[in-house]
Amino acid sequence: MEGIRVENASYSxxxxxxxVDNVSLxxxxxxxxxxxxxxxxxxxxxxxxxxxxxxxxxxxIYVDNEDVSNLTVAQIxxxxxxxxxxxxxxxxxxxxxxxxxxTPRYFKLKEKEVAQKVQDxxxxxxxxDYLKLNPYDLPFSLRKxxxxxxxxxxxxxxxxxxxxxxxxxxxGLEQQKKIIKELLKRGKTVITITHDMEFVAENFxxxxxxxxxxxxADKNKRAIFWDFEILKKSSIKQLxxxxxxxxxAMKNNVISIDEFIHEVTKK
Amino acid sequence: MKALEVRxxxxxxxxARTNVLENISFSVxxxxxxxxxxxxxxxxxxxxxxxxxxIPSFHQGKFAGTVLINEKNIKQMSMGEIAVAIxxxxxxxxxxxxxxxxxxxxxxxxxxxxxxxxxxxxxGRTEQILKDLKMNDLRDKHPVELSGGQRQRVALxxxxxxxxxxxxxxxxxxxxxPQSTEKVFEIIRLxxxxxxxxxxxxxxxxxxxxxxxxxxLIDDKRIVFDDLTQKVLVNKKVLSYGxxxxxxxxxxxxxxxxxxxxxxxxxxxxTDAINVFKKYV
Numbered sequence: 201m202e203g204i205r206v207e208n209a210s211y212s213x214x215x216x217x218x219x220v221d222n223v224s225l226x227x228x229x230x231x232x233x234x235x236x237x238x239x240x241x242x243x244x245x246x247x248x249x250x251x252x253x254x255x256x257x258x259x260x261i262y263v264d265n266e267d268v269s270n271l272t273v274a275q276i277x278x279x280x281x282x283x284x285x286x287x288x289x290x291x292x293x294x295x296x297x298x299x300x301x302x303t304p305r306y307f308k309l310k311e312k313e314v315a316q317k318v319q320d321x322x323x324x325x326x327x328x329d330y331l332k333l334n335p336y337d338l339p340f341s342l343r344k345x346x347x348x349x350x351x352x353x354x355x356x357x358x359x360x361x362x363x364x365x366x367x368x369x370x371x372g373l374e375q376q377k378k379i380i381k382e383l384l385k386r387g388k389t390v391i392t393i394t395h396d397m398e399f400v401a402e403n404f405x406x407x408x409x410x411x412x413x414x415x416x417a418d419k420n421k422r423a424i425f426w427d428f429e430i431l432k433k434s435s436i437k438q439l440x441x442x443x444x445x446x447x448x449a450m451k452n453n454v455i456s457i458d459e460f461i462h463e464v465t466k467k
Numbered sequence: 468m469k470a471l472e473v474r475x476x477x478x479x480x481x482x483a484r485t486n487v488l489e490n491i492s493f494s495v496x497x498x499x500x501x502x503x504x505x506x507x508x509x510x511x512x513x514x515x516x517x518x519x520x521x522i523p524s525f526h527q528g529k530f531a532g533t534v535l536i537n538e539k540n541i542k543q544m545s546m547g548e549i550a551v552a553i554x555x556x557x558x559x560x561x562x563x564x565x566x567x568x569x570x571x572x573x574x575x576x577x578x579x580x581x582x583x584x585x586x587x588x589x590x591g592r593t594e595q596i597l598k599d600l601k602m603n604d605l606r607d608k609h610p611v612e613l614s615g616g617q618r619q620r621v622a623l624x625x626x627x628x629x630x631x632x633x634x635x636x637x638x639x640x641x642x643x644x645p646q647s648t649e650k651v652f653e654i655i656r657l658x659x660x661x662x663x664x665x666x667x668x669x670x671x672x673x674x675x676x677x678x679x680x681x682x683x684l685i686d687d688k689r690i691v692f693d694d695l696t697q698k699v700l701v702n703k704k705v706l707s708y709g710x711x712x713x714x715x716x717x718x719x720x721x722x723x724x725x726x727x728x729x730x731x732x733x734x735x736x737x738t739d740a741i742n743v744f745k746k747y748v
Contacts, residue, residue: 370506437645
């Protein structure tokens with residue numbers, strides 16, 4: 201199977217803190233899914249194992265059927281791209297252009313091809329106007345798009361976005377929606393960590409919930425947003441429209457504004 | 468009494484071609500909780516820096532207009548006086564954490580050290596704030612080992628321990644999960660009950676709708692909305708400025724657009740939504 205397979209993976213940091221405890225899951229190539237859960241639940245640690253930034257002490261990670269423990273980080277990063285939660289940990293080039301061009305150049309592509317990759321990624325992220333600027337002269341919200349563009353330009357088949365929605369305004373969220381759609385159209389796998397439940401409901405169908413180092417649910421978003429046991433256990437807030445439907449004792453488990461209106465008007 | 472007043476403020480950054488803010492005027496009463504919203508880059512953080520005197524003191528550029536803190540012109544105040552009157556929580560906790568203290572406890576107490584407060588009181592106030600923010604588990608950790616969310620809470624604690632009357636808080640929850648975010652808003656509510664004046668820059672509109680008294684929306688250098696929260700956050704036009712509306716408000720607006728029903732009013736919070744929708748279910 202092409203995609204990412206995790207078998208009983210555990211990870212603990214040097215100080216002995218266990219961040220991910222015996223987790224298994226399978227993500228097929230081209231899938232679009234969200235990982236949600238509280239700060240410290242293990243979301244970032246889990247996805248950092250997908251691209252070799254962290255190596256599990258127990259268990260195995262397979263990317264496109266290959267055991268990644270046999271690969272270097274440089275080799276895995278040709279398959280799995282990771283957009284850091286904090287852009288400051290990722291950005292190190294003097295201009296936005298150089299930042300996005302870094303990996304294509306590292307892969308020894310011709311400068312013309314590099315330029316095409318940069319152009320494509322920057323267009324998709326709507327940052328064409330900033331290519332000559334220093335990334336640190338951009339506000340945090342735009343810097344996030346620089347890091348997304350850099351990972352898109354790497355051309356990996358699997359892309360992980362770690363909290364892309366944090367600090368974004370409505371236009372930023374719309375842009376991210378477009379990016380995710382386009383990446384899926386190109387056949388990429390998109391794995392998104394986010395705290396924005398409205399964003400989850402609008403953009404994903406499969407949702408993985410992590411709590412206390414483990415996966416506690418892995419199912420369709422509707423099932424998640426109406427599973428009160430899971431919501432409580434993982435301190436996830438139901439969508440407002442769902443809370444309203446619940447308070448009004450409406451029947452079907454609505455998770456969107458359109459569904460709510462449909463329920464009210466169908467009689 | 469007015470805690471803050473801004474009169475005809477215009478500002479242009481040194482190398483910028485255009486003003487970032489133009490002819491901004493508003494005032495905030497003591498004890499009021501005002502949320503400042505607007506798309507990224509609209510000048511919210513700039514405005515915060517003006518309110519605490521960093522602009523024009525530390526930034527060049529062209530500044531015009533007047534800022535009053537507790538009815539006193541900020542020009543006549545020293546940085547020290549301003550720092551005591553206004554507590555400021557940075558947007559980026561990675562900037563705020565000092566980097567010279569080796570435990571969260573000492574980091575939080577750091578500001579008090581500079582005020583020359585006696586040791587017993589310093590320890591007492593720091594203990595209290597760590598308790599209020601339920602952060603005792605972090606007290607011995609090294610600040611650089613903290614996650615983004617934890618740093619954000621340390622940054623907030625370091626300011627709250629100073630007990631300023633006016634608080635300017637720039638996106639305090641950007642790194643936080645929903646539960647920790649609600650905790651921060653609960654803390655802000657507590658501060659409001661203690662009659663603190665609060666200016667909050669934030670994107671999480673559902674929470675603003677529940678907690679803030681008033682919303683100021685900035686776009687294209689100017690204030691485009693300045694009114695009670697329940698009046699601003701039900702207006703469809705807000706969306707066109709890159710600012711989200713509470714989900715229940717969007718529901719109300721769409722419901723009226725797509726059906727022949729007219730709601731008593733567009734709700735901005737869940738309890739109002741229950742009231743206006745119950746007759747249709």
